[in-house]
Amino acid sequence: MIVKMQKYAFLVHHEDFPNFLEDVQRIGVLDITTEKRSMNEEEKALLDLASRYNVAIKALLRKKEGLEQLTNQMPQDVLERFEAIVKDREALDSDLKKLRKEHAEHYPWGDFNPEAIKDLESKGLKVKFFTTPSKRYDLEWENKFPLQVINEQNGVIYFVCIQPEGENFAIPATEVKAPVHASSTLSKDIAAVNSKIESLEEELAGLSHYVDMLSKARAELLENIDIKSIFYGAKREVEGSVVLVTGFAPHDSIGELNAYLESKSIVYLTEEATEQDNPPIKLKNGKFASLFEWIGELYVPPSYNELDLTAFFAPFFVLFFGLCMGDIGYGFVFLIAGLLLKNRTSLSKFRPFLILMMWLGAGTIIMGSLSGGVFGTEMATWPFLPQNIQKLFLNRNQMMLFAVGIGFVQILFGLSLKAYNRANKNGNWKFALGPIAWIIILLGAAASFVDPIKPFTWHIILTGVGILLLFGNPDKNIFARVGLGMAELYDITGFFGDLLSYIRLFALGLSGSILGLVVNQIAALTLGSLPFGLDYVIFGLVLVLGHGANIALASLGSFVHPLRLTFVEFYKNSGFEGNGRYYRPFAKKVKQ
Structure with a gap:
């Protein structure tokens, strides 16, 4: 649900304003409204410094901690040393x-003494270097010219020819630039550079001890940026002597803020926030629904006066994920992995995601039980299961109808929420009649598939159409109602399109089960092909790697497609507006 907000307006003397901001930031519950403006040079400099800290922290987090290199250093010293090391490392890499x-280029010519070549040249002998493809090299050249083959590598012959001054031998080969250094010298230079790089890496590993200190410095810097942003963005009155500050705080968190305002005798006004105030959105859900809040944040926040849909799409998301995975074995992999990892101290930050993984695993087990898929096999084909149990599993046609059916239920549920939202927003139940009319129309269409009520199909549909035409827009006159209602009837094609979108749940589950079956067949081909039981080792590896890859691939699709059905089909049919903004309190980032 959406937490109710309290609106505040403060009048603060300009000399007390910095202290006021520090105190409000310490309390950390007020979302302060600021005017849109460009950053000044001071703020840009602070932001640039924060960005430098961020780069250092990310790089050092990837390093394995080594021996501590610095002691009693300030964050700025560590940052500057990090940047110097990175600069030196870039130069060494170049x-x-x-x-x-x-x-x-020099390696094929081997080791030689450059001074010997200079000595020959001083005596009037020019040393020239040539290359030619091996198949074009003519042994007769060795009788005609004073040459020496140095090396043959990758189908190329490298040779030198010594020419007396004043002569120019016409050798049909490619003359190349004379090497400057012996390959052994270059090898030593490469080793020396690698040694310097290793030394810098060791120093970087030592700097990784200071990540916490750098993180704290960055957080304090961001706090300072927030203060500067509000300080320069606040509205000044009475020739700048008084500062007007407005903001919002959740109802359940205003106790300390109010006590502070009273103790400091600060002039302020407070009232219940309304939609027109555009207050920030803070969500508060139960243990189960709160696991899905980050999924909702991938879209846009709801408006202040509408329903938070997190708790309503969460159960459907679990079921949709399970349908897309469609395998009991894969569900147990998720469930067991979550159970084993959720209480590990090193993974404490990911505990909500691991618990969510357990729920998704449970949903996969439930939905997989409908078709009876287990690691690419079908339980309906297991010979040791009684026939009356084998008949309980749904075939592919039934699974497709089930996917469409659960989509139909979600669409009706969404329309029900839309009816409630409209009535609640406008303060009159009559505004709920439009969505209710569509519920009746869709139920009438579904009645055509149920024999006992099939004769009443058109009666139900026409009743819904009548309600839509006459009462779908109760704030309009009768002619406008009928006209708008007729235009809305065109949306029936959209409902059928939405309904067909849910077939993707079945299709994705089917593709995953087929890939699992292919993995099993490939693994079975390895049996009996190798001696000493090695075939069973290969068999096990193929199963583990194959099903592991299939789980990874299926997990991606099983997350993306339910996400799409939630944000497109469900949100649309629920009448979701989503033009809010999330609650971002002005608070200490170190504490956060």
């Missing part, structure tokens, strides 16, 4: 790249 390229 040097290493050049050396490796040069080594690759």
Whole structure:
């Protein structure tokens, strides 16, 4: 649900304003409204410094902690040393790249003494370097010219020719630039650069001890940025001597704030927030629904006066995920993994996600039980199961109808929420008649598939159409109602399109079960193909790796498609407006 907000307006003397901001930030419940403006140079500098801290923290978190290199250092010193190391490392990486390229070019020529070449040149002998494909090298060249083959590598022959001054031998090969260094010298240079890089890496590992200190410094910096943003963005009155501050706080968290305001004798006004005030949105749900709040945040927050749909889409999301996975074995993998990992201290930050994984695993087990799929096999084909139990499992046609049926239920549920939302928003039950009319029309269409009430199909549909035309828009006159109602009847095609969208739940589950079956068949081919029981080892590896990859692939689709059905079909049919903004209190980030 959406927590009710209290609106505040403060009048603060400009000299007391900085202290007021610090106190409000310490209390940490007020979402302060600021005017839109461009950042000044001071704020930009602080933001740039925070960004530098962020880069350092992310890089150091990836490092394994090593021996501590610095003691009693300030965050700024650690940051500057980190940036210096990164700069040096970039320069060394560039040097290493050049050396490796040069080594690759010089390596075929082997080790030689550059001074010996200079000595020959001083005596009038020019040393020239040539390459040619091995198949084009002619042994007769060795009789004609003073040459020496140095190396043959990758189908290329490398050789040198010594020419006396004044002569120019016409050798049909490619002359290349003379190497400057021996390959052994370049190897030593590469080793020296690698040694320096290792030393810098060790120092970076030492700096990883300071991640907590850097994180705290970044948080304090962000707090300062928040203060500056509000300080410069607040509205000044009475020639700048008085500052007007407005904001919102949740009803259940205003005790400490009110006590502070009374103790400081600060002039303020407070009233119940309304939709026109555009208050921020804070969600408060039970243990189960709160696990899905982050999913709802992938979309947009609800308006202040409408329903929070988190608790309403959460059960459907679990069932839809289970339908897409469609395998009892995969469900137990999720459930057991969540049970084993949720209480680990190192994973405490991920505990809500691990509990959610357990719920999704339970949903997969329940939905997988309908078709009886277990790691790519079908329980309906197990010979040891009694026939009366085998008949309980749904076949593919029945599973497809079940997916459409559960989608039909969600659409009707969404329309019910839309009816409640309209009546609650407008303060009159008559505004709920439009969605109720659509519920009657859709139920009438569904009645055509139920033999006992099939004769009454058109009576039900026409009743719904009549309500929609006459009462669907109660705030309009009778002619406008009929006209708008007739235009709304075109939406019937949209409802059928929404209904067909739920077939994707069945299709995804079917594709996952087929892939699981293929994994089993490939694994079975390995049996009997290797001696000494190695075939069973390969068999097990194929099953583990194959089903692991299938679980990963199916998990992605099983999350994305229910997400799409929630945000498109369910939110639309629920009349979700979603033009709110989330509650972001002005608070200490270190405490958060």
